[in-house]
Each structure stands twice: as C-alpha cells, then as structure tokens.
Amino acid sequence: MDNYRRAVEAALEKLLPPPPKGDPAAVVAEAMRYSLLAGGKRVRPVLTLAFCQLCGGSWRDAMPLACAVEMVHTYSLIHDDLPCMDDDDLRRGRPTCHKVYGEAMALLAGDGLLTLAFDTALCFYDPARGAGAARTLARLAGYRGMVGGQCVDLSTQGKAADLSLLQTMDQGKTVALIEAACRMGCMAASADREALSAASRYAQGVGMAFQIRDDLLDVLGDAHKLGKNTGMDAARDKTNYVSLLGLEAAQQQVDAYTQQAVEALEAFEGDSRFLREFALSLAGREA
Ligand code: GRG
Numbered sequence: 684m685d686n687y688r689r690a691v692e693a694a695l696e697k698l699l700p701p702p703p704k705g706d707p708a709a710v711v712a713e714a715m716r717y718s719l720l721a722g723g724k725r726v727r728p729v730l731t732l733a734f735c736q737l738c739g740g741s742w743r744d745a746m747p748l749a750c751a752v753e754m755v756h757t758y759s760l761i762h763d764d765l766p767c768m769d770d771d772d773l774r775r776g777r778p779t780c781h782k783v784y785g786e787a788m789a790l791l792a793g794d795g796l797l798t799l800a801f802d803t804a805l806c807f808y809d810p811a812r813g814a815g816a817a818r819t820l821a822r823l824a825g826y827r828g829m830v831g832g833q834c835v836d837l838s839t840q841g842k843a844a845d846l847s848l849l850q851t852m853d854q855g856k857t858v859a860l861i862e863a864a865c866r867m868g869c870m871a872a873s874a875d876r877e878a879l880s881a882a883s884r885y886a887q888g889v890g891m892a893f894q895i896r897d898d899l900l901d902v903l904g905d906a907h908k909l910g911k912n913t914g915m916d917a918a919r920d921k922t923n924y925v926s927l928l929g930l931e932a933a934q935q936q937v938d939a940y941t942q943q944a945v946e947a948l949e950a951f952e953g954d955s956r957f958l959r960e961f962a963l964s965l966a967g968r969e970a
Pocket of ligand 1: 725763833
C-alpha cells in the first residue's frame with residue numbers, strides 16, 4: 684500500500700509540476716496542485732495499479748491511468764465543495780480550493796484537472812489501450828455515471844429519499860469512478876472480458892461499502908482525522924444509509940458489500956490477497 688501510494692504521489696507531482704515564472708496559467712496550475720497534491724487516501728489509483736498487477740501486468744505500467752482517475756476524482760471534490768453545490772470549507776485537511784483561490788479559479792482548476800486526466804490517459808504507451816481506458820473513464824465519470832449521481836444528490840437535498848433512490852445516487856456518485864479505476868487497471872494489462880466483469884463486481888461491492896462507511900463516518904468520525912467537516916448530511920437534511928437504516932444496520936450493509944467484493948476476486952487466477960485486504964481495511968476505515 685505504501686509503495687503504491689508513494690509512487691502515485693511522485694507520478695502526480697511529475698505530471699503537474701510547479702508552473703514556471705511568468706506562466707500566464709500559473710494561478711490555475713497552482714490551484715490544481717493545491718488540491719491534487721493535498722494528500723487524500725488515493726483509493727482509486729491504488730485500485731488501478733493493483734488490478735493491473737492482479738491481471739498479470741506490471742503495476743508501474745498502469746500509472747498514467749491511475750493518475751487520470753485521481754485527477755477526475757480531485758476535480759469532482761473541488762466542484763462538489765463549491766458554494767453552488769455542497770458549499771464546504773474543509774477538504775483533505777485544508778481550506779477548500781475556492782476558499783483559497785476564489786470560486787472562478789476553483790471552477791477552472793476542476794476543469795483543468797478533468798482535461799489533464801484525459802491528456803494523461805491518452806498518453807498510455809499503447810495508444811489503443813489508452814483510448815479504450817479513456818473511454819471507460821469518460822463513460823463512468825460522465826452524466827450516466829458520477830455526474831448523474833451528483834444530480835440525484837442535488838435533487839434529494841431537503842427531500843425524503845428511499846433506499847432505491849439512495850442506491851441510484853451512490854452508484855453514480857461513488858461506485859462509478861471506483862469501477863472505472865478497477866476496469867482501467869485490468870485494461871492496462873489487456874485482461875479479458877471475464878476479468879473486466881469480475882472487476883466491476885468487486886467495484887460494486889467496495890464502492891457501496893465505501894459510501895456507506897462514509898455515511899457512518901459523517902456521524903461517528905473525527906473531523907481532524909477525516910480532513911473534512913462531519914455532521915454535514917444531517918445539517919443539510921440529506922437522507923443517507925445511516926438516517927434510513929440506523930448505525931448498526933448500516934455497518935452490516937458495509938460488511939455485506941465488502942464480502943461481495945471479496946467473492947468477486949475468486950474469478951482471478953493471480954494473487955488477490957492485496958485487494959482482499961484492501962476491501963476489508965476500507966470496511967473499518969476511520970478516515
Ligand atoms: C461535482 C461532478 C461532481 C461530482 C461530485 C465525488 C462527488 C461527486 C462528491 C464528493 C462528495 C462525496 C461524499 C462523494 C462520494 C464519494 C466520496 C466518499 C468521496 C470522497 O472520497 P475519498 O474519501 O476522498 O476517497 P480522498 O480525499 O481521500 O481522496
């Protein structure tokens with residue numbers, strides 16, 4: 684885990700170096716770096732690297748695809764924190780991008796990261812595989828994936844939502860990008876269809892568990908450890924798994940989805956111990 688994370692940090696720094704003096708895009712580049720290099724758990728890029736390794740590739744080869752997913756994720760966090768969305772002032776343990784650079788620049792920093800993500804994915808050493816992976820990322824991050832989930836989220840604010848609507852929202856907002864991360868790792872290793880669909884099943888389990896654990900941490904978590912404010916769903920009158928099911932049943936759902944992810948790994952011949960442990964550790968995460 685530490686190896687993967689360290690390598691991701693180094694690769695991101697290289698892909699988005701400090702702007703040279705006099706660069707007309709210096710402010711937006713600094714705002715992009717401010718959010719991208721602020722830490723974060725790097726869950727999505729680690730999944731890309733680990734799936735590449737599991738499918739018989741060398742994880743280092745998947746690095747551009749891993750970085751592309753993290754760039755899309757960071758753009759979504761910057762935009763999600765804007766006053767027109769969730770209006771948050773703390774992210775990754777720092778003031779949010781718009782608090783430091785202003786709303787217009789934060790919007791552009793998100794746009795800059797989203798487009799840099801595709802530039803990066805398309806620089807994969809095998810152009811056909813790079814294009815295929817970029818398409819997967821576009822589809823799952825787009826209006827039928829993460830963007831669509833965010834629309835459902837906005838529409839539920841202040842209104843009652845049932846379990847089925849919550850699932851639709853979380854499939855888009857959270858699972859879709861995690862699925863992109865897992866599938867892109869398989870694609871980097873030229874894995875077959877069976878592997879891709881098992882990676883999607885793993886992502887469904889881990890993604891739903893990750894989101895429900897996030898709902899639990901919003902109630903039980905420590906804002907300092909999380910690097911973001913807690914109690915936000917209740918303050919915004921948003922329905923989530925905890926408000927619908929209660930704490931205990933919500934954690935049971937986390938464990939059930941995690942088990943589903945672990946079972947999906949049986950389809951792979953390679954050594955899946957890392958991805959198994961990763962899923963289990965996310966189910967009990969504190970941050
Ligand atoms: C603005 C298009 C657009 C989408 C926003 C990602 C997102 C959709 C909203 C952020 C809020 C949220 C709770 C999303 C669900 C996914 C999630 C739990 C994101 C936080 O991811 P972590 O915990 O964050 O991996 P770090 O900072 O560790 O990378």
